Amino acid sequence: MYTVIPSLGEGLGCFSTATIPAGTRILTETPLFMVREPRTNACVTTAFSHLTIAQQAQYLSLYAQSPESRGDALVIDIFNSNAWQTGSSTSILPRAARFNHSCVPNASFAWNSRLGCVTVHAIVNIPANTQIKLCYELPYQTSASRRKKLSAYGFLCTCPACVVDVVASDIRRARMMVLDIRIRAGRRQRWQSQFPKSALELARLLKEEGLVGEALGLAYHEVATAWKRHARLDMAVRYAVLELAVSAMCFGTDSPCVDSTRAFLKELRAELEEFDGRKLAET
Ligand SMILES: C[S@@+](CC[C@H](N)C(=O)[O-])C[C@H]1O[C@@H](n2cnc3c(N)ncnc32)[C@H](O)[C@@H]1O
Numbered sequence: 001m002y003t004v005i006p007s008l009g010e011g012l013g014c015f016s017t018a019t020i021p022a023g024t025r026i027l028t029e030t031p032l033f034m035v036r037e038p039r040t041n042a043c044v045t046t047a048f049s050h051l052t053i054a055q056q057a058q059y060l061s062l063y064a065q066s067p068e069s070r071g072d073a074l075v076i077d078i079f080n081s082n083a084w085q086t087g088s089s090t091s092i093l094p095r096a097a098r099f100n101h102s103c104v105p106n107a108s109f110a111w112n113s114r115l116g117c118v119t120v121h122a123i124v125n126i127p128a129n130t131q132i133k134l135c136y137e138l139p140y141q142t143s144a145s146r147r148k149k150l151s152a153y154g155f156l157c158t159c160p161a162c163v164v165d166v167v168a169s170d171i172r173r174a175r176m177m178v179l180d181i182r183i184r185a186g187r188r189q190r191w192q193s194q195f196p197k198s199a200l201e202l203a204r205l206l207k208e209e210g211l212v213g214e215a216l217g218l219a220y221h222e223v224a225t226a227w228k229r230h231a232r233l234d235m236a237v238r239y240a241v242l243e244l245a246v247s248a249m250c251f252g253t254d255s256p257c258v259d260s261t262r263a264f265l266k267e268l269r270a271e272l273e274e275f276d277g278r279k280l281a282e283t
Pocket residue numbers: 009010011012013062063081082097098099100101102153154155156157158
């Protein structure tokens with residue numbers, strides 16, 4: 001589905017060889033090794049020393065910020081530049097490690113605990129000969145904050161949100177941060193608003209920003225939960241359906257993350273059926 005070739009100013013990158021429809025599973029990969037969090041450098045070098053010679057060579061072929069380093073320093077450099085969070089561990093996945101970053105990614109990375117592997121799914125239709133990019137950072141941050149975090153990887157992001165549409169993107173993302181905090185606080189305090197205003201605005205901004213992956217699914221979940229709280233089960237079901245579609249697209253239908261979304265929708269549908277049944281009996 002894709003090929004790994006040099007990308008100007010980005011080292012190697014993964015480019016589609018044909019159109020990849022949204023929701024397609026692009027990659028499944030089991031970790032070369034995993035280090036439990038909280039990790040130390042000693043855990044990483046010990047895990048490396050337990051690899052076979054061929055595996056060590058594969059590891060050492062991955063990107064390093066300071067390739068001139070030697071010994072443990074090089075092992076740690078490679079780990080810091082390439083490792084992904086996989087549940088409660090951090091793992092090295094030689095194939096997943098070739099995906100470059102965009103703040104507006106076209107693919108989504110996930111840990112599938114049932115399969116014991118990571119997955120990468122297309123979250124939009126990716127045309128042929130297009131670089132497939134994942135997001136290394138959390139979405140609710142302005143460009144300055146992302147730049148600071150990404151500097152740890154030694155590069156300056158040139159995605160549309162960082163270069164082309166910076167002002168509008170920063171306004172949207174700053175607002176998303178406020179809404180996210182408001183939604184979290186509301187969840188804890190069970191505020192009774194008229195309708196899921198913050199979560200609906202968050203979902204709208206995410207779509208405007210082109211962030212159609214996991215964060216959008218979570219926003220839909222918040223909308224559905226809020227509608228349920230306001231006894232609008234019909235609306236809750238509508239948003240839970242949207243959440244399930246995003247969740248399946250990002251994680252795949254075999255993911256435990258999708259199980260919980262499916263269960264949530266099932267529960268809402270049962271409640272709605274019961275509610276409609278009661279209303280019918282009353283009339
Ligand atoms: C996990 S590796 C990705 C694959 C890497 N390009 C390679 O050649 O193997 C992470 C490194 O890739 C580079 N990189 C990733 N995304 C980038 C981007 N958007 N722009 C420039 N460099 C990027 C940075 O050097 C970063 O430290």
